[in-house]
Amino acid sequence: MDWRSIPSLAALRAFDALARHGSLSAAARELNVTHAAVSQHLRALEADFGEVLARREGQGMQLTEAGHELAIALGEGFARIADGVSALRDRNAVRPVVVALTPSFAEAWLMPRMGGFWAAHPEIEVRLVPGVTLTDFRRDGIDVAIRFGGGDWPGLQAEPLALSAFVVVAAPHFTKARDLKGLLKLTGQDWFFSGASSEQQIWGKAIGVDFKAIGAREMANNGLVASAVRAGLGVSLQAKTLVAPDLASGQLISLHEGDPEGLGYYLVTRPDGLSHSARLFVRWLRRLAKA
Template sequence: MDWKDIPSLASLRAFDALARHGSLSAAARELNVTHAAVSQHLRALESDFAEPLARREGQGMVLTEAGHELAAALGEGFARIAEGVTRLRDRRVVRPVVVALTPSFAEAWLMPRIGAFWAAHPEIEVRLVPGITLTDLRRDGVDLAIRFGAGQWPGVQAEPLALSRFAVVAAPGYTKVRSLADLDKLTAHDWFFSTASSEQRVWGAAIGADFDKVGAREMANNGLVLSAVRAGLGLSIQAMALVQPDLAAGQLVSLYEGDAEGLGYYIVTRAEPLSPGARVFLSWLRRAARTDA
């Protein structure tokens, strides 16, 4: 389609309003323009088609045969446009909110809390996509992601959600070590970390732990790691945001705690506006994080 072969959309829109209302004044009120502007659009169309499209009759306007033909085509075309726009808007409202996040954060932080969101917003479906890599949000249809790092990822917007301290944790009575210097004495002990968690490797580097040398055991997910540590099988490095409930309940003890230094969990979004459901979920995430602070 060559747009140069079609009259201006403003003129066509003005004629559609005129055809529906049968009045220049009524069409002008709908479009929030002057009576003269609608009349000018009508004259432009009649000049383009080289025949009259409407004539004055009493206080109103009556369409000619050509005018009726054009009005029918415009009515059908604009109706199709309106239907398509409405369908897309409705899809944004009702489609699931897709959230990409690290498996450890999903298991330890989000799942114990998300029941409150579901109870408050049963109409919003949240689809969780666990993974350890930062996906292409647009390509993969992801509304927002929760990622661990320093918040510096190109092409996206990132805001802190939980800049948590980290801790070396163990079961009560597993060891009497309580300082970073004494951790060197634990090389004979088993460390546990998850293959699906980038967090623990980052914290390990922060305390100088080389898991290749100290015999770390890899587990499929962080839930298994925490189960092993609770059972007194070894140590692990965890973000405080993930183990705070276990520490409070006495199931784990902290052997050493380190500062976040900008590392933590960030909410990652695209630059364009979020869907209504995603905005609601994002607001809930922020409130939940503030409650923990």
């Protein structure tokens, strides 16, 4: 970059403050300089660009069209600088690792394994934020997300964490159905799904079962769904990784398995780097998924 080709940063900072506050005096107070200094910076910028950037209007200043364009560019640029500085300062800061994830993944897969991470890193606090809606990483302070879908989230980095098949499960003697054709003959009251599990509804439509349309039994969370199915009250769609212990023990049996290409759980992060604590958590997740 040729720094000689752009105005001084002091002048650009002054104009950014003026644009945000709409007042020379307010901009001067923010920058801890005099009213005259901000006015001088404004005149210097206008001379440099050959454009009027702001006009006095009553007690304040009104930006021109050129002033608006410059203000938008400066706002975006200074915001990126602030993000970069904060990320660098936070890299080794001791703060919680905030993880957004689906409720079913948190309950059935992650929480039973979290003891291993805390045993290895007792100094790191991990704050889990279960939810079915997508979160805004910057707005919500999210470090890492475990999302369900096809891996395409613009502006974020996504890597497969668990792309295992889904499975229709039931207690051993609940139904004689052992294939998809037999399952599709079940009534809506035989199916259980969680309103907090987008995974189940996506998988259901993949095999031709729309839970809302058939009037399936909806539970508040996947823990209740699993309890109902273990008790022999119905069938449910689950990620195979989440019910592997139940299948291994024989408490549940598999009635049908599917594997929609690319559909599963993804480890999602921002492209601008992680704190030291978040990097340790991500490495632990990767090792766990491979195992």
